[in-house]
Amino acid sequence: EVQLVESGGGLVQPGGSLRLSCAASGFTFSGYWLHWVRQAPGKGLVWISRINSDGSTINYADSVKGRFTISRDNAKNTLFLQMNSLRAEDTAFYFCARDTVDNGGNITPFDLWGQGALVTVAS
Amino acid sequence: ETVMTQSPATLSVSPGERAALSCRASQSVSSNLAWFQQKPGQAPRLLIFGASTRATGIPARFSGSGSRTEFTLTISSLQSEDFAVYYCQQYNNWPRTFGQGTKVEIK
Numbered sequence: 001e002v003q004l005v006e007s008g009g010g011l012v013q014p015g016g017s018l019r020l021s022c023a024a025s026g027f028t029f030s031g032y033w034l035h036w037v038r039q040a041p042g043k044g045l046v047w048i049s050r051i052n053s054d055g056s057t058i059n060y061a062d063s064v065k066g067r068f069t070i071s072r073d074n075a076k077n078t079l080f081l082q083m084n085s086l087r088a089e090d091t092a093f094y095f096c097a098r099d100t101v102d103n104g105g106n107i108t109p110f111d112l113w114g115q116g117a118l119v120t121v122a123s
Numbered sequence: 124e125t126v127m128t129q130s131p132a133t134l135s136v137s138p139g140e141r142a143a144l145s146c147r148a149s150q151s152v153s154s155n156l157a158w159f160q161q162k163p164g165q166a167p168r169l170l171i172f173g174a175s176t177r178a179t180g181i182p183a184r185f186s187g188s189g190s191r192t193e194f195t196l197t198i199s200s201l202q203s204e205d206f207a208v209y210y211c212q213q214y215n216n217w218p219r220t221f222g223q224g225t226k227v228e229i230k
Contacts, residue, residue, distance in 0.1 A: 035219075045159075045167065045210055047219040061218050095166055109157050109214045111178060113166035 002026035002112060004079075004096050009117030016086050016121070022079040022096030022114055030054070030074040033099040035110065036081050038092040046092075049081065053101075064090075086121045093118050125150055125213050129222035135230040136201050144225045146194040146211035155215035158187055158196045161224075162207045170209075171196065201227070 008020040022034070036049045049070040050059045058070055069082040079096050093116040100108040126149040136142045146156065154174040159167040169178040171187035174194060184199040198205055206229055211222040 044223045045161075045212070045221040047212075047221065050219075059217050106173075107155070107214060108172050108178070109169070109212065109219075110159070110167070111169050111172075113168070115166055 004098065004112055004114035006094065006096055006114040006117035009094065009119050011120045011122065012086055013123050014087060014121055017082070017084045018086065018119060020081040020083070020094055020096075020117055020119070022081075024077045024079070024098075027112075029077040033101060034070075034072060034079045035097045035099065036068075036070060036079075037095045037097055037110070038090075039095070039116075040089075040092045043092075050099075051079070083119070086119075088121050091119060091121045124218060125152060125216045125220050127211055127213055127220050127222035129209075129211055129225050131225060132223070133226045133228060135228050137230045138203060139200050140230075142198045142201055142205075142227055144196040144198075144209055144211075144227070146189075146196070146222050148192045148194075148213055150216070151191040152213035152215035154190050155213060156187075156189065156194050157212045157214060158185075159210045159212065160205075160207045161210065167210065198227075 005023045012018050033052050037047050039045050048061045048064050051070045067085045071080045095116045096114045097110040098112040128147045130145045156174045158171040161167040170181050170185050175187045186197045188195050208224045208226045210224050
């Protein structure tokens with residue numbers, strides 16, 4: 001089955017750290033761009049980071065730049081998000097999502113999503 | 124940053140009726156515009172990309188139109204399973220940005 005499965009969410013104190021994982025199966029992981037998108041409870045979707053297929057190009061939203069680090073292990077079919085210096089406003093469901101990019105550079109954005117992992121930042 | 128503005132915030136529609144959702148970009152995004160559906164407790168699902176191309180498995184009652192800064196998602200005849208929140212998203216410029224969502228509710 002083609003799927004993405006997040007893990008690693010939980011409760012963390014302000015200023016703390018957490019690492020999320022997103023395990024892929026059913027497709028050739030190394031051929032896809034991957035993203036993290038978050039959603040505070042009851043709120044809208046916010047893109048936070050992207051990594052290209054070989055990890056050579058990375059983008060971050062300003063809200064997490066310098067605190068969060070995206071990475072991937074293509075040998076283990078896994079995407080990561082290292083979150084440091086966490087704040088209450090980082091409380092959200094965190095989704096990983098896939099882009100499909102064809103040989104012509106045409107993008108099908110976010111065509112596969114994980115189920116989400118809840119991160120709660122509170123004392 | 125490209126700001127995406129959706130309207131209306133809530134749309135009350137009866138089953139079988141047509142619904143039209145609007146999305147406006149603060150600058151041109153060409154045709155790099157996608158629509159997503161999200162139901163409570165679920166991840167979003169891609170409906171439309173390239174402003175008008177239906178994703179795999181999406182019923183023909185969903186259609187998208189527009190370019191540059193003005194876009195519309197039309198659901199031709201609402202089914203019970205279509206009541207959800209819909210988001211537009213541009214992927215032409217970094218950072219990628221979403222609209223705030225339109226909730227389609229049963230009238």
